[in-house]
Amino acid sequence: MTKVYDNVCPADCPASCRLLTEVYEGRIMSIKGDKQDPYTQGRICAKGYAHLERVYSSDRVLYPLKQRRKGSGDWERVTWEQALTEIAEKLISIDEEYGNLLPVCLDKYLGTMGILSQSVEDFFDSMGKITAMIGTPCEATGMDALMLNYGANKKPVPEDMLNSKLIIIWGSNPAWTAPHQMRYIFEAQEQGAQIIVIDPVFTATAARSNLYFQIRPGSDGELALGLAKVLLEEDLLDHDFITNYTHGWSEYRNYLTTVDLKYITEVTGISIDGIYALARLYGTIKPATIWIGFGSQRTLNGGQNIRAIDSLAALTGNIGREGGNVHYLTYEPWTYTGTFKGFNKDYNHRTIGTGRFAELGTLDPPIEFLWIAGRNPAAQDPDTTTVKQTLKKIPMVVVADQVLTATALMADYVLPVASLFEFEDIVISFWHYGVAMNEQAIAPLGECKSDYQIMRELSLNLQRFKPGFSHFPTNLEASEWLDQKLQAQFYGELGITHYRELRDRYVRVNLSSVPWQDHQFPTPSGKYEFFSQRSLERGILPLPIPGTSLTGIESYPFRLLSVRSYANLNSQFRNSKRLQHLDGRPTLFIHPKLAKLKAIEEGDNVKVYNLFGELVLRAALHQGQPCDIVVAYAGRTDTNLEELNTLIGMSETDLGEMTTGSKGMSFTNCFVNLVRMG
Ligand SMILES: Nc1nc2c(c(=O)[nH]1)N[C@H]1C(S)=C(S)[C@@H](COP(=O)(O)OP(=O)(O)OC[C@H]3O[C@@H](n4cnc5c(=O)[nH]c(N)nc54)[C@H](O)[C@@H]3O)O[C@H]1N2
Ligand SMILES: Nc1nc2c(c(=O)[nH]1)N[C@H]1C(S)=C(S)[C@@H](COP(=O)(O)OP(=O)(O)OC[C@H]3O[C@@H](n4cnc5c(=O)[nH]c(N)nc54)[C@H](O)[C@@H]3O)O[C@H]1N2
Ligand code: SF4
Numbered sequence: 001m002t003k004v005y006d007n008v009c010p011a012d013c014p015a016s017c018r019l020l021t022e023v024y025e026g027r028i029m030s031i032k033g034d035k036q037d038p039y040t041q042g043r044i045c046a047k048g049y050a051h052l053e054r055v056y057s058s059d060r061v062l063y064p065l066k067q068r069r070k071g072s073g074d075w076e077r078v079t080w081e082q083a084l085t086e087i088a089e090k091l092i093s094i095d096e097e098y099g100n101l102l103p104v105c106l107d108k109y110l111g112t113m114g115i116l117s118q119s120v121e122d123f124f125d126s127m128g129k130i131t132a133m134i135g136t137p138c139e140a141t142g143m144d145a146l147m148l149n150y151g152a153n154k155k156p157v158p159e160d161m162l163n164s165k166l167i168i169i170w171g172s173n174p175a176w177t178a179p180h181q182m183r184y185i186f187e188a189q190e191q192g193a194q195i196i197v198i199d200p201v202f203t204a205t206a207a208r209s210n211l212y213f214q215i216r217p218g219s220d221g222e223l224a225l226g227l228a229k230v231l232l233e234e235d236l237l238d239h240d241f242i243t244n245y246t247h248g249w250s251e252y253r254n255y256l257t258t259v260d261l262k263y264i265t266e267v268t269g270i271s272i273d274g275i276y277a278l279a280r281l282y283g284t285i286k287p288a289t290i291w292i293g294f295g296s297q298r299t300l301n302g303g304q305n306i307r308a309i310d311s312l313a314a315l316t317g318n319i320g321r322e323g324g325n326v327h328y329l330t331y332e333p334w335t336y337t338g339t340f341k342g343f344n345k346d347y348n349h350r351t352i353g354t355g356r357f358a359e360l361g362t363l364d365p366p367i368e369f370l371w372i373a374g375r376n377p378a379a380q381d382p383d384t385t386t387v388k389q390t391l392k393k394i395p396m397v398v399v400a401d402q403v404l405t406a407t408a409l410m411a412d413y414v415l416p417v418a419s420l421f422e423f424e425d426i427v428i429s430f431w432h433y434g435v436a437m438n439e440q441a442i443a444p445l446g447e448c449k450s451d452y453q454i455m456r457e458l459s460l461n462l463q464r465f466k467p468g469f470s471h472f473p474t475n476l477e478a479s480e481w482l483d484q485k486l487q488a489q490f491y492g493e494l495g496i497t498h499y500r501e502l503r504d505r506y507v508r509v510n511l512s513s514v515p516w517q518d519h520q521f522p523t524p525s526g527k528y529e530f531f532s533q534r535s536l537e538r539g540i541l542p543l544p545i546p547g548t549s550l551t552g553i554e555s556y557p558f559r560l561l562s563v564r565s566y567a568n569l570n571s572q573f574r575n576s577k578r579l580q581h582l583d584g585r586p587t588l589f590i591h592p593k594l595a596k597l598k599a600i601e602e603g604d605n606v607k608v609y610n611l612f613g614e615l616v617l618r619a620a621l622h623q624g625q626p627c628d629i630v631v632a633y634a635g636r637t638d639t640n641l642e643e644l645n646t647l648i649g650m651s652e653t654d655l656g657e658m659t660t661g662s663k664g665m666s667f668t669n670c671f672v673n674l675v676r677m678g
């Protein structure tokens, strides 16, 4: 008999699509979208369909593995009993040797958005003070920027874009990275809204826009200042909003009068006419919204850039009104489910910023043990060479994952994690706030276990060897743990008494659909802050003035931009042959003029190199980006399986610590040179 189960794609993606999974005799036959899902209306992306291929992929790790020497590929299949005993012994011996657990480190992120995986943090919390890698590789910079401006992070619901008459998509490529949102964008466009895209790359989203501005990477703050200047010059300001609800306008206005539009055009690459046209559109069409993408904050001055972009909404009074505001990100829905603890700046451990592997290798007491879950730092963090070297030096590295990732290849133990279809979970969307239950559709393959089950069994082992060492519950089934976890705020909020009541229900956390209607801003001044004292306290200019952005140097004159492909999700989905086929061989997109200069032709192998490393990628001639910028897909490797991030050094952005405990990472700060390999 065929049975259909409700599942949820738990990827770090705005949609959290509901899936219908058809199972026959214990095997998944098909996956499709759920037409009743209010956000997706039954559509899922190529990655959603590829889950089926990945579950049964021969690349999946099905048994615990132990590597005799890290990076050697000399794997031995071991029993869970052996793996968890040896890991427990190591934890206890660290405690005995050091008298504390600071040499134990956790690096965890959003490989899955499912709540059950929070058991990993709870397990480590239960043992006492450890070392935790905190912050996010993703959105921290922009979170702080908006926190400084507004005093809190809030955003409108996705469908509020339907009320917008003008939508500026600034540094995001939703056609690929948030495809469902395009439905609202197209609908708004059909109703007459103008869609404007600001991006250094002519993306699939740009292709559907009414107006596209090709901006120099990192110069978004300058463009915003130029626009603000024109808004001031042409009196396209909302004086009522500015007077009553903002702080620091006179300082900001004075500064804007000094802004030189000629300089702005030089830095941004956007003509004076373009700046005037854009400012007039944004200043006159109401309501207007700006979707601030993550792309524009992954740069050295990303925080100030986002503050400057956001200030345009305050200047034009597009705050607290339907169809207005800016869309970025809010952690608000997670206040109902317990947040992912790594975001928590007040995390009560010795903390180190995520991605800071060079520093991780120098701590005192040193790191003796590292647990990595839901992350692939040897592929996704900057300077992967250092990441790998650090992993090599740590006496015991444990990776819980479904495949042998670049990080797993540098582990001592790899513990096989169950796929989304193999355990029950709850997923809450950070974008549309939908709350969905994920049913267990099939038995775990091989000896795979959920993160919860792994932590529970490790806790059992610890209790056996040293009672009281871990306080993580060993007597609760996953469902009982989940029930307890969600009971506190969440059940009351949704009017339920058990999460299983969510099966077949389509509910969302009730957050305000249009923020700031009350004009109450929890900043020190109680107003929207153009001038931020707190910014000054962080060593950044109080007004949203960006620092100068970088350009290449003679040896490495070309900027490498890593953007996302529709065919993978960060480093995931490499084990889908179909998606890999769609994406083709790892590619470097090069402008034809640059290709000519370097005698490179379509399909040639090209060596891309800088001080950090080198890669060989296939050249694709492409006019979508300026001549001195080359583009590759983030999360991809080269033809020899070297990671793209081997070329990207570790450099921090200006903000991120306030909300997440660690500054953001400047992935766009990467300059390279090229040579044709033939
Ligand atoms: N298919 C797919 N979807 C995904 C992901 C994925 O890997 N694949 N990842 C998920 C995750 S973790 C995230 S964070 C989101 C990211 O989603 P997005 O923010 O949409 O994706 P990015 O590719 O990081 O950057 C978006 C755009 O920013 C542009 N950009 C780069 N630098 C600058 C700049 O200085 N200024 C401006 N204005 N634009 C710039 C890039 O050219 C790119 O087109 O997507 C999520 N969804
Ligand atoms: N060059 C460049 N680098 C970037 C970016 C960029 O734009 N350019 N973007 C950055 C951004 S925005 C992000 S969010 C990061 C993402 O970087 P990471 O956080 O490292 O994300 P993934 O590559 O998706 O790795 C997540 C891992 O979790 C595993 N996983 C999936 N489900 C589970 C589960 O249930 N349990 C466990 N234990 N593991 C599971 C997956 O198999 C995968 O190996 O990359 C950053 N790196
Ligand atoms: S990756 Fe995103 S859009 Fe694709 S199926 Fe998963 S949640 Fe949906």
Ligand SMILES: [Mo]
Pocket (backbone or CB within 6 Å): 012, 137, 138, 139
């Ligand atoms: Mo991300």
